[in-house]
Amino acid sequence: MEIIKKIWTCILSFLLVAPSSVAQVQMAVVSDVHVMSPxxxxxxxxxxxxxxxxxxxxxxxxxxxxxAFTDSILHSSVKYLLIPGDLTKDGELVSHRYLIDNCLSRLRNAGITILVIPGNHDxxxxxxxxxxxxxxxxxATISRSEFAQIYKxxxxxxxxxxxxxxLSYVYQLTPRLRILALDATESxxxxxxxxxxxxxxRLRPATLLFIKExxxxxxxxxxxxxxxxxHGLLEHWQYQNKMIPGYVIDNNLPIASMMHKEGLKVMLTGHSHAQDITQYKGIYDVETGSLVSYPSPYRLITIQGDKMKITTHHINTIDSYSGKISFKDYSKSYETRGFNNFLQKVIPMQMPDSxxxxAIDFLSE
Structure with a gap:
């Protein structure tokens, strides 16, 4: 696995970001945190x-x-953290407060700039x-205006x-780099x-005009x-939109083409709880998996000049776990069981039981 990781990192280190030159920037991306207040x-x-x-x-x-994630970032050289949505289990006010008090404010007090957008749960x-x-x-949950206020x-x-x-916005991260934070949710x-x-x-017509401008x-x-x-900008596997619609925005390819024409080359996404990178005619969808789903990944990104280097890291241990197997093995079995239960509802009952x-066991794995 380490060899694969090194090759993947090397390939991505030659990803062209934009025509202009950007001084070195180090950032982290974590998605679908889904924190549930105890x-x-x-x-x-x-x-x-x-x-x-x-x-x-x-x-x-x-x-x-x-x-565990917060501690890992505090011990890194990261200066910026981006969180593309699904911050909470289901948008509970207490879970939003828990995230801020136990993670975001700690990182902010350490000098790290954090940018968030809502996911469909928030x-x-x-x-x-x-x-x-x-x-x-x-x-209590929160409204759209309350979200912007809480995360001011x-x-x-x-x-x-x-x-x-x-709830889309633009943030000037450095003098030569901006983040276009997009809200495609339909709360x-x-x-x-x-x-x-x-x-x-979906991105509303007015939001598309905002993006283009x-x-x-x-x-x-x-x-x-x-x-x-x-939400995803691009499909990450063939027939994704047909088999599990809702994970990629509506009308995605014309929108991706418009964005690329206007100079955007990288979109950081989440939602699918999967770790993958795909591209379409020069624009890349860098999808980050979920912190609460195996293998609990996050990304570290270094931008140097016109190149972007991306590495994947994982949370392999947590203080609260004391099981007989490793936490990594536990989280994998947890994920497999979850898929197994999901597929029980999807695979036709007309099939012979054996x-x-x-089929369910194979697809879950």
Whole structure:
């Protein structure tokens, strides 16, 4: 695995970022943190166990994973941290506060600049609940305007431009580098009466105009722009949009072409809980996996001149874990079990039982 990592890093070190030259910048990217405030689990029991059995996120371990990640960044030379959405389990106000108090403020006090955007879980979410034995009860979530206010020290308060149609903004990271932070979520379509939280993403027409204007402005000034968005800009495997729609934004290829034409070459994304890089006609979608899903990855990025070097790192141990197998093996088995439960609902029941079982096990692995 180390050999593969070194080759992958070498290839990416020749990724052209922009025509203009940028002084060395060191940043980290972590996505889909999905932190669940410990206060939401008032008493462990059937309600939470039932939820966990149908979910592949290590929510019980989310606070410990967040702490381990925070410590790793504090011991690095990183000056900037980008988080492309799904900051919380389900948009609970207490989970947003927990993230800020236990991670973001610690890093900010150490001189690290942090930029965030919302994911589909983070705002106006009817699934924001607390668990108490056999019952679950809704708790406070946050609105779009409250999101911008809560994270005013993490991008929104210092943005050089804000989109009026979404929570998108532009941040001047260095004199020659800007971050185009894009909000493609549709939290205004969530339905509390029907208990629906909308997963797919799209960029509204007004937001597309905002993007085009901001990229044109940067190009005119010779400033490099890197994009950040929760949903994918490009498919990461063939037929992704057809088999599991909702993980790539609507109308993605024309939008990617427009962005590239206006000078954007890199979009940092998350959402799929997968670690991958793909490209389309010169624009790259650098997808970062989830901190609460195996293998708990994050990325370190160094930009030097017109080159971008990307390396992948993992959280392999956490303080709260004391199992008999390694935490890495535990997290892999947890992920496999989650996929197994998911595939039980997807693989046709008409299959012979023996074939169906083998198919589920094979696909989970």
């Amino acid at each position: 206060s939401l689990l008032k008493e462990d029991g059937k309600a939470f166990s039932d939820y966990i059995s149908q979910d592949r996120k290590m929510l019980r371990e989310s606070a410990s994973l967040l702490n 705002v106006n979410n009817p699934h924001a609940v607390e668990y108490d034995g056999n019952t679950k009860t809704r708790v 020290d993490y991008g929104y308060g210092q943005a050089i431009a804000r989109d009026t149609a979404s 205004d379509q969530n339905d509390f009466n029907k208990d629906i939280c909308v997963t797919p993403g 901001q990229l044109a402005n940067a190009k005119k000034q010779g400033i490099t722009v890197i994009g950040m968005m929760h 074939v169906r079982t083998k």
